[in-house]
Amino acid sequence: MIEILQAVMLVMVAAGALAVTRARDRVRQVLLLSGYGLLLAILFFTFQAPDVTLSELTVGTVVLPMILLLAIFKVRRGERGREE
Amino acid sequence: MSPRQRLVLFTVAMAGLAACFAWAVAGLPGFGNYPGPYGPVILHDAVGQTHATGVVSAVNFEYRGFDTVGEEFILFAAAAGLSVVLRRLRDERESRPVDNSNRLPVPDSVRVPALIFTGPTVLIGWWLASHAQTNPSGGFQGGIMLASALILIYLAGEFIAFRRLSPVALLDAVEAVGAGGFAVIGLIALAMGLPYLDNFVPLGTIPGAVSSGGTIPLISFFVGLEVAAAFVAIIGEFGEQTLLVRRS
Numbered sequence: 001m002i003e004i005l006q007a008v009m010l011v012m013v014a015a016g017a018l019a020v021t022r023a024r025d026r027v028r029q030v031l032l033l034s035g036y037g038l039l040l041a042i043l044f045f046t047f048q049a050p051d052v053t054l055s056e057l058t059v060g061t062v063v064l065p066m067i068l069l070l071a072i073f074k075v076r077r078g079e080r081g082r083e084e
Numbered sequence: 085m086s087p088r089q090r091l092v093l094f095t096v097a098m099a100g101l102a103a104c105f106a107w108a109v110a111g112l113p114g115f116g117n118y119p120g121p122y123g124p125v126i127l128h129d130a131v132g133q134t135h136a137t138g139v140v141s142a143v144n145f146e147y148r149g150f151d152t153v154g155e156e157f158i159l160f161a162a163a164a165g166l167s168v169v170l171r172r173l174r175d176e177r178e179s180r181p182v183d184n185s186n187r188l189p190v191p192d193s194v195r196v197p198a199l200i201f202t203g204p205t206v207l208i209g210w211w212l213a214s215h216a217q218t219n220p221s222g223g224f225q226g227g228i229m230l231a232s233a234l235i236l237i238y239l240a241g242e243f244i245a246f247r248r249l250s251p252v253a254l255l256d257a258v259e260a261v262g263a264g265g266f267a268v269i270g271l272i273a274l275a276m277g278l279p280y281l282d283n284f285v286p287l288g289t290i291p292g293a294v295s296s297g298g299t300i301p302l303i304s305f306f307v308g309l310e311v312a313a314a315f316v317a318i319i320g321e322f323g324e325q326t327l328l329v330r331r332s
Contacts, residue, residue, distance in 0.1 A: 055225055066239075067322055070319075070325070
């Protein structure tokens with residue numbers, strides 16, 4: 001039973017990683033990355049690593065996307081500022 | 085290089101990589117098999133030796149506590165380095181925080197859940213950081229969870245509240261106490277004539293009780309402080325760059 005879950009999660013993580021690399025829009029890519037972090041957390045959980053799950057859940061789905069979004073916002077504002 | 089040559093090079097390289105990869109996978113131990121001697125020993129002895137039922141924490145803060153000190157100072161150095169790199173430069177000016185252009189339009193569908201989840205997130209964070217001896221996580225996870233609670237406030241569009249709750253001086257102090265506390269626990273053991281980071285606090289009589297584990301919950305608490313302060317400082321630096329600091 002657990003092996004089936006593990007296999008499903010491995011496939012989903014691979015698909016998620018592909019989706020992140022295929023995204024063209026930067027903001028959409030960050031949101032996909034956040035979802036990918038969630039998938040990765042569930043994968044770690046199915047492999048019985050709750051400590052790594054909690055780390056990935058917070059770093060991968062909250063903190064890292066947040067930092068990237070802030071950076072993107074800053075860059076965009078800089079671009080707008082030059083156009084004006 | 086013509087597209088055709090590129091394709092040939094790619095095909096040859098890809099075939100080589102695939103062959104090496106297949107060779108490596110064929111030599112791996114079977115799925116779920118752990119060949120090392122260390123894991124079974126820890127699993128067998130950890131609860132008896134440390135009286136901590138969170139064996140992951142026992143490994144992180146006891147058996148390989150010295151590694152964890154190093155890891156903690158990596159984060160400390162990263163946060164310190166970031167605040168140096170993102171300092172306000174001479175040709176940059178800070179816009180007033182009440183400036184309308186800094187107001188991000190945050191829809192209620194984001195604000196309300198963010199504010200509702202802030203309290204529970206703080207609670208879970210403290211629980212994780214202060215109960216490392218009985219749950220499978222510890223200071224790192226708890227600390228980030230605490231930082232996430234502040235990030236939720238930030239997401240609700242309250243950058244000023246976020247900054248008021250986490251003034252830089254307070255963050256610096258908490259971060260220093262967290263990182264220093266861990267190192268000092270190790271030094272206390274040295275002063276008592278024990279190896280660095282040896283567990284010198286009584287382990288408690290009942291494994292799994294909140295008071296068990298000796299130095300494990302103490303170290304976890306300090307790690308939680310350090311990690312929470314470091315991550316809030318990192319997000320705060322990025323937020324300030326984005327919302328307040330502008331090139332003149």
